[in-house]
Amino acid sequence: xxxxxxxxxxxxxxxxxxxxxSCEQNLNHDAMYWYRQDPGQGLRLIYYSQIVNDxxxxxxxxxxxxxxxxxxxxxxxxxxxxKNPTAFYLCASSIRRDRDLNTEAFFGQGTRLTVV
Amino acid sequence: DQQVKQNSPSLSVQEGRISxxxxxYTNSMFDYFLWYKKYPAEGPTFLISISSIKDKNExxxxxxxxxxxxxxxxxxxxxxxxxxxAVYFCAASPTYNTDxxxxxTGTRLQVFP
Numbered sequence: 001x002x003x004x005x006x007x008x009x010x011x012x013x014x015x016x017x018x019x020x021x022s023c024e025q026n027l028n029h030d031a032m033y034w035y036r037q038d039p040g041q042g043l044r045l046i047y048y049s050q051i052v053n054d055x056x057x058x059x060x061x062x063x064x065x066x067x068x069x070x071x072x073x074x075x076x077x078x079x080x081x082x083k084n085p086t087a088f089y090l091c092a093s094s095i096r097r098d099r100d101l102n103t104e105a106f107f108g109q110g111t112r113l114t115v116v
Numbered sequence: 117d118q119q120v121k122q123n124s125p126s127l128s129v130q131e132g133r134i135s136x137x138x139x140x141y142t143n144s145m146f147d148y149f150l151w152y153k154k155y156p157a158e159g160p161t162f163l164i165s166i167s168s169i170k171d172k173n174e175x176x177x178x179x180x181x182x183x184x185x186x187x188x189x190x191x192x193x194x195x196x197x198x199x200x201x202a203v204y205f206c207a208a209s210p211t212y213n214t215d216x217x218x219x220x221t222g223t224r225l226q227v228f229p
Contacts, residue, residue: 006159031215040125042205042221043160050215058216090159096215097148104150105207105217107159 006108023091139206
């Protein structure tokens with residue numbers, strides 16, 4: 001059963017602590033993404049990666065870090081530098097468009113992070 | 117700077133009628149557009165897409181129209197069903213970075229009996 005898995009579903013963090021959100025896919029996709037959803041602001045791109053060991057900043061990368069050591073995995077670390085970390089975080093993956101022009105991204109079920 | 121805009125935060129439609137969701141974009145380099153549907157506390161699911169070489173794409177009850185000169189696309193759902201009630205996002209991808217997918221702010225559709 002192929003898919004994209006995010007864990008945990010709910011995460012609580014004390015202010016000032018770093019926390020890492022997991023994202024794993026077994027779809028053999030090259031591209032992976034992290035988005036953040038806030039009420040009224042849609043999905044905003046944090047980071048994306050088109051290939052292993054490479055990633056690019058999205059529109060709101062400040063206070064976040066990522067790694068892409070394996071094709072299947074793209075963990076996101078929310079650092080203490082992120083001013084408003086409480087949000088719903090979504091991971092996605094896709095075939096690269098240079099291989100399939102008409103492709104779509106598949107999303108995980110999301111992780112809700114709450115800073116307490 | 118919001119490159120993909122959905123100016124209607126919500127839409128209410130009677131069951132059986134047509135739902136029309138709109139999306140505007142500012143970047144003329146976008147060449148591929150997608151619509152996603154999202155339920156609360158879940159990840160978005162893909163609905164339909166359209167390439168900039170087309171002006172219409174249809175899949176069952178869902179049709180997407182693209183007007184490149186106006187930088188506008190719309191999603192038509194006919195007939196609307198209560199199960200269509202969700203938040204709908206449009207997304208776009210530019211030619212210069214085909215893997216960068218930029219989403220709009222979403223429109224909440226409610227279909228009532």
